[in-house]
Amino acid sequence: MGRRCGRVDYGRTRLAETTLFTHTVPEKGKSLPRATRTCRHCDKTYPLNKTYFGHNPQGGFRWKCRECVRRYVSNHNYRGNPRAIERTELRRGTIFTMAEKRDYGIALAVRDGGWICFYCKAELDSGYHIDHKLPVARGGSHSMKNFALACMPCNQEKHAKDIDEYREWRRDRGLSVLF
Numbered sequence: 001m002g003r004r005c006g007r008v009d010y011g012r013t014r015l016a017e018t019t020l021f022t023h024t025v026p027e028k029g030k031s032l033p034r035a036t037r038t039c040r041h042c043d044k045t046y047p048l049n050k051t052y053f054g055h056n057p058q059g060g061f062r063w064k065c066r067e068c069v070r071r072y073v074s075n076h077n078y079r080g081n082p083r084a085i086e087r088t089e090l091r092r093g094t095i096f097t098m099a100e101k102r103d104y105g106i107a108l109a110v111r112d113g114g115w116i117c118f119y120c121k122a123e124l125d126s127g128y129h130i131d132h133k134l135p136v137a138r139g140g141s142h143s144m145k146n147f148a149l150a151c152m153p154c155n156q157e158k159h160a161k162d163i164d165e166y167r168e169w170r171r172d173r174g175l176s177v178l179f
């Protein structure tokens with residue numbers, strides 16, 4: 001005959017998320033009951049151990065399974081996290097530090113005849129952008145010969161298009177093409 005044990009407490013408990021056993025110590029040869037946890041994210045139930053659940057900083061098990069945490073981390077780095085994207089781009093040398101933006105900006109204004117948007121010919125203020133005429137992601141170089149001064153609306157509208165595609169894109173919509 002078994003003996004009643006106390007509840008197994010894994011910290012914060014919410015019914016149906018951690019299965020708590022008010023279990024009976026089994027007789028010899030019988031397996032011990034196992035604690036399980038239902039992932040708060042995917043709702044799958046796994047054994048509550050380090051194979052399925054990582055530890056939180058306090059040393060307890062996480063409420064999200066390892067698979068969900070892994071997926072969350074990889075999504076989070078690139079989607080919906082502009083700061084993470086910015087860090088990655090800075091590492092790759094495709095965006096400008098404040099000093100580079102200033103220095104290249106001046107060089108481009110001198111080369112191209114003033115603080116003018118290459119695309120719409122509007123006069124630029126301090127909010128100018130430096131556009132990669134051929135996007136870096138498509139093989140364009142991060143160098144003066146591929147840079148152009150642009151206003152924010154043009155820069156955003158051009159986005160990942162090259163110059164020919166952007167010209168066509170504007171034409172298709174009956175918009176002026178000044179470049």
Ligand SMILES: [Zn+2]
Binds near residue numbers: 039065066067068069
């Ligand atoms: Zn999960």
Ligand SMILES: [Zn+2]
Binds near residue numbers: 120
């Ligand atoms: Zn413009």
